[in-house]
Each structure stands twice: as structure tokens, then as C-alpha cells.
Amino acid sequence: AQSVTQLDSQVPVFEEAPVELRCNYSSSVSVYLFWYVQYPNQGLQLLLKYLSGSTLVKGINGFEAEFNKSQTSFHLRKPSVHISDTAEYFCAVSETFGNEKLTFGTGTRLTIIP
Amino acid sequence: DAGVIQSPRHEVTEMGQEVTLRCKPISGHDYLFWYRQTMMRGLELLIYFNNNVPIDDSGMPEDRFSAKMPNASFSTLKIQPSEPRDSAVYFCASSLERGSLGTEAFFGQGTRLTVV
Numbered sequence: 210a211q212s213v214t215q216l217d218s219q220v221p222v223f224e225e226a227p228v229e230l231r232c233n234y235s236s237s238v239s240v241y242l243f244w245y246v247q248y249p250n251q252g253l254q255l256l257l258k259y260l261s262g263s264t265l266v267k268g269i270n271g272f273e274a275e276f277n278k279s280q281t282s283f284h285l286r287k288p289s290v291h292i293s294d295t296a297e298y299f300c301a302v303s304e305t306f307g308n309e310k311l312t313f314g315t316g317t318r319l320t321i322i323p
Numbered sequence: 324d325a326g327v328i329q330s331p332r333h334e335v336t337e338m339g340q341e342v343t344l345r346c347k348p349i350s351g352h353d354y355l356f357w358y359r360q361t362m363m364r365g366l367e368l369l370i371y372f373n374n375n376v377p378i379d380d381s382g383m384p385e386d387r388f389s390a391k392m393p394n395a396s397f398s399t400l401k402i403q404p405s406e407p408r409d410s411a412v413y414f415c416a417s418s419l420e421r422g423s424l425g426t427e428a429f430f431g432q433g434t435r436l437t438v439v
Binding site: 241252254316 | 365
């Protein structure tokens, strides 16, 4: 079975500053990795995904993430945040074979300070 | 496509009543997932279907919960009888068959359930 750990439950960042949201996963098989964003009172929206190939993945809204297999990490980064980035961010993992289900981390609430 | 459609968006019910949540997945998607989101436990997978067949219901909390998918365009999650601890946001999501390009789940707007 796979699991996801998001160590930071809340991250406050000043506007236009860079941010990194951390995600570590555990799995006995190869995985796909995802970052989703949830705005207040909304469903989850895909930011980016890692399937294979280049370990640096670019997503929407200027976000990117890097897959590090040796450290089993998939940290999300943005060089300069905007007020509109205030939301909850979820890292998720699914197996490349076998069980189709998506397992989520507990989420990180990103708050942008003007 | 209009995306995953859930109804109702909000539901307030009294303890002991039956509650039915509805979901229309994206047309052509093979998988349908039901998740529950609470402050205490985050996002929990309750059950998922592949081609209308339940594959894994190990996340269903107890017998009061049941889910059906009578056809490819409709699913329900029923709670009978409901209890205050069932209060949460319930999300439905759908995805395509996993292939070489991987898969991503598309989420509905959720149903906020309050049991008083």
C-alpha cells in the first residue's frame, strides 16, 4: 500500500516570495504522482502530474514539481506567489500497475500575505 | 463536457434520516471514486468503481453507507441512518482507464453534508 506525507499543514508566504510545499511518499511499487489544488468551497483541480520521463514537471499557474526517487519526494515550488494562490494543496500518489486508487496527503494550506 | 456533476451541493438533515448523494461522471470515463473530506481525517477514499463494478469498498466506514452505480453515467452514495459524525464534504471523481499516459481524477464540486 502507498502513503503520502505532507509535513507542513500550514505555510504562510509573503506575496511575490518563492514557496516550496513538501511531499514525501511511500510505496513498494512504482508510482504516479500528482499535485491538486483546492480553492475555498471548490472541488480539487489538478496542478501537475509526474508519470515518467523528465523529473521536473511544470503545471498550471506557474507551479512546478521535481520527482526525486532516491528521496521519495515530489516537492511543489513556485518562484513568486500571488494572492490568488491562497488555497489548500494536496499531494497524491497512485500505483502504475494494480490498484487504481489515488491516495492523498493531509494537505498544506498556503496563505499569501500581502 | 460539464465535468463531474454532484447534487445536491448542500444537504442538511436530521440524525436518523436517509441521505442520498448523487454523481454524474464525465462521459467516457471508466472509473468513479467517492471521497469524504473532514478536518480531522482529510480526504478519504470510500469506494471506487470500474465500468460500473465496485472494485474496492474497504474505505466505507460502516454498513450504514452504501454506493451504487447502475449505469456509466450515474452513481449514488447513500447513508442510512445518518449520524452527526457523518457531517463532511463528499466528493465524487472520475477518470479514464489507466494507460501509458497515466490517469488523473477529475473532481466534482462536492456535497457538503450536515447532520444535526
